[in-house]
Amino acid sequence: MIKKTSLLITIAVxxxxxxxxxxxxxxxxxxxxxxxxxxxxxxxxxxxxxSEILKTYKISxxxxxxxxxxxxxxxxxPEGFYTINDKNPNSGYHLNLGISYPTAEQRKKAKAxxxxxxxxxxxxxxxxxxxxxxKFQRWRDWTNGCMALTNxxxxxxxxxxxxxxxxxxxx
Numbered sequence: 001m002i003k004k005t006s007l008l009i010t011i012a013v014x015x016x017x018x019x020x021x022x023x024x025x026x027x028x029x030x031x032x033x034x035x036x037x038x039x040x041x042x043x044x045x046x047x048x049x050x051s052e053i054l055k056t057y058k059i060s061x062x063x064x065x066x067x068x069x070x071x072x073x074x075x076x077x078p079e080g081f082y083t084i085n086d087k088n089p090n091s092g093y094h095l096n097l098g099i100s101y102p103t104a105e106q107r108k109k110a111k112a113x114x115x116x117x118x119x120x121x122x123x124x125x126x127x128x129x130x131x132x133x134x135k136f137q138r139w140r141d142w143t144n145g146c147m148a149l150t151n152x153x154x155x156x157x158x159x160x161x162x163x164x165x166x167x168x169x170x171x
Contacts, residue, residue, distance in 0.1 A: 020134055024153070027055050027160055036084070036167040038147060040065055040077055043138070045123070045147060047157070057153050058138045062145035068171075069101070069145055071110060072118030077145050077169065078102070084123075084165040087158060094125030094151040095158045099167060122146045125154035 027033075027047060031054050037046045038059070045057045064075035078101045086098030102110070102117040110117035124146055126133050131151040142148070149157070 020136070025055065027156055031160070033161050033165060036161065036165060038077075038167065038169040040079070040169065040171055043141075045149070047161075057149055057157075058135075060137055060143060060148040061141045062143050063141050065141050069118060069121075071115040073144070074118075075144060077143075077147060078106075078121055079169045079171055080106075082167050082169065084161055084163055084167060087163060088122075089158075091122070091124060091128075093122070093127050093146075093148075094131060095154050096122040096124035096146075097154075097157060097161060098122055099169075118145065120146075123149065123154065123157060125149055125151040 031049050033047055033054065034050055035048050037048065038044070039046070040061055043059050043061065045059050047054045047057075061077045062069075062075040065077055067076055068080070069076040069078035078099075080101075080103070082100040082103070084097050085100040086096075088096045088098065099121040101121040102119060106117050124143075125131070125148070126137055134150050137148055137150065
């Protein structure tokens with residue numbers, strides 16, 4: 001019994017190490033990124049050039065991911081059409097790309113309901129000083145409504161996605 005348990009623990013540890021260190025394919029060099037598409041239900045962010053999918057990232061979302069963002073603090077990731085409107089190299093989370101949420105229509109709708117729609121929705125890496133978590137961050141939704149990647153992944157996007165790039169966030 002002890003040998004079987006030890007073997008299972010060894011296999012589990014080796015599997016976790018392989019998962020953590022297994023290299024991800026890079027974005028193709030010199031690609032013209034034309035848009036991003038997020039599929040919340042699949043926890044995926046696709047990078048496209050025209051209709052060609054260049055790369056798909058696994059992401060974490062807000063801690064209450066189902067449904068569209070309604071108000072500040074609801075832990076939901078917004079849904080809809082936006083653009084990348086900012087790049088912040090000095091974020092509290094390893095780099096970030098700003099999302100143009102809320103739209104004027106979303107502000108108006110929230111105001112009519114007496115709510116604050118929130119803002120500061122980003123694509124970001126891990127909290128500064130916690131990059132060692134790496135791919136394990138994908139195992140749960142932990143942001144306040146943002147889309148999280150590993151630090152290496154957000155660096156890759158940060159370097160290749162221009163401000164003004166459209167992003168569609170789907171349920």
